[in-house]
Amino acid sequence: MKSASHCVYLTLETIFMKYTFERLINRFIGLVERGGNALPHPAVLFGLFGLITLVVSGIGSALGWSGLHPATGEQVDVVNLFSIEGLHRILLGMVDNYTGFAPLGIVMVAILGIGVAESSGLIRAMINALIIKAPPRMITFIVVFAAIVSNIASDLGYILIIPLSGVIFHTLGRHPIAGMSAAFAGVSGGFSANLLIGTIDPLLAGLSTEAARIIDPSYYVMPTANFYFMVVSTFVIAFVGTWLTDKWVEPRLGKYTGSVEVEPLSPPTALERKGMKWTLITFLAWMVLFLLGLIPENGFLRGADHSILHSPLLKGFISVLFIVSASLGLVYGYVAGTFKRQEDVVKGMSDGFKGMVSFLVLVFFAAQFVAWFKWSNLGFVLAINGAEILQNMNIGLIPLILLFIVFSGFINLFMGSASAKWAIMGPVFIPMFMLMGYTPELSQVVYRIGDSVTNIISPMMSYFALIIVYYQKYDIRYGLGTLIGTMLPYSVVFFIAWSLLLIVWVLLGIPLGPEAGIYLP
Secondary structure (H helix, E strand, C coil): HHHHHHHHHHHHHHEEEEEEEEHHHHHHHHHHHHHHHHHCHHHHHHHHHHHHHHHHHHHHHHHHHCEEECCCCCCECCCCCCHHHHHHHHHHHHHHHCCCCHHHHHHHHHHHHHHHHHHHCCHHHHHHHHHHHHHHHHHHHHHHCCCCHHHHHCCHHHHHHHHHHHHHHCCCCCCCCHHHHHHHHHHHHHCCCCCCCCHHHHHHHHHHHHHHCCCCCCCCCCCCCCCCHHHHHHHHHHHHHHHHHHHHHHHHHCCCCCCCCCCCCCCCCCCCCHHHHHHHHHHHHHHHHHHHHHCCCCCCCCCCCCCCCCCCHHHHHHHHHHHHHHHHHHHHHHHHCCCCHHHHHHHHHHHHHHHHHHHHHHHHHHHHHHHHHHHHHHHHHHHHHHHHHHHCCCCCCEEEEEEHHHHHHHHHHCCCHHHHHHHHHHHHHHHHHHHCCCCHHHHHHHHHHHHCCHHHCCCCCCHHHHHHHHHHCCCCCCCCCHHHHHHHHHHHHHHHHHHHHHHHHHHCCCEECCCCCCCCC
């Protein structure tokens, strides 16, 4: 009897602790949301960040804030933008900052092609076909998995997968913001997971090679350095993201009660089936053309060095996306009868921009802030000095891995470019890891985890402003704080899951990629 009472007591205690924990987490996330949403409009906020950057750069310059660049040994000083010279640079660079802001042109060009596909009815028909045929329980996993894999195609995930996931969830009667959150977590939080080598891999490997040669002049880090770990990570992040969306994020959001109407599901008509048939034929024709340009050693779509990774097909993927999506939309539209005249096509392109007006305003202020922060060298100095502090902490490998992940994630909140951060941090951490007996491939994969998990809560991430615009389509009240509060659980859980995976991987001594072990000979 006593044993039964004790079991009941322990069960009640466990339930109470679980309820208390969930209540504390919800209260914390709610606090983040309310605090963030109490801030001004994101455009105004980026403007304020820019002004703060000017003031802090003046203070930092006056106090002599600096750091030694680990690659060149040169002193990097904070540049005073709160000065006459700074004012001149700001005035002369304002237009270029805006027009040269990478996501702006990418989004505009992509929207032209996607606008044709959307106005023709092709995207709606594809969504209907996906939803009708896919098992409902698999939709979340399909969304997260597709979002992760979309990183192979540069910015496709941000431009297409995220808004598309909102439409899919909404059509199924689920909360559209949950769908977009799942996709955003996959695209951005799962940035370092994939099934194939992407364009970022050779870039990071090149920087790692240069850093490794500080210790070993003959060392070479291959683009496939983290391939095995990336492949396994793809499935781990997909499963974790699916579980978190279904069990935490969507229940917390509740039932969608916004004004955006659900597009009803209906079986495709004879004309729609004919349109999709010819669209598929057109798509396959494009694939054949691309393969003919890539497979031969001297293929016309290979890069100047005859490599596939540096081919204009991958480096210019947004242009390819525009051409392919527009052509597919044209074929479907004219075959299915949704396009009657050429004016219908132009109208489809124009309609694509209607929801982007607020994005254009937001990007202006975001572009100025990012440029000023870069000019000031505040991010460089912060990264350099932080790396030196971490280097001087003489600790074991597992604590070092965890601290390095946390440090990389923290720096990612201030510097958006993965390659720029690694150019600074690699020459510090790679030699440190090598002197401790660990490979450059290990330090690179540790950095990539930290760089990925905080992308989804970092305002410095290039597409953060665009994601806010996506969310505001379904809830105009969505602001910076709400977005960070929604994505914070993904960031925390991805950090835990990915760190545990890497720790187990290291303890078992599994190679990270082809000829890329954990320990140096």
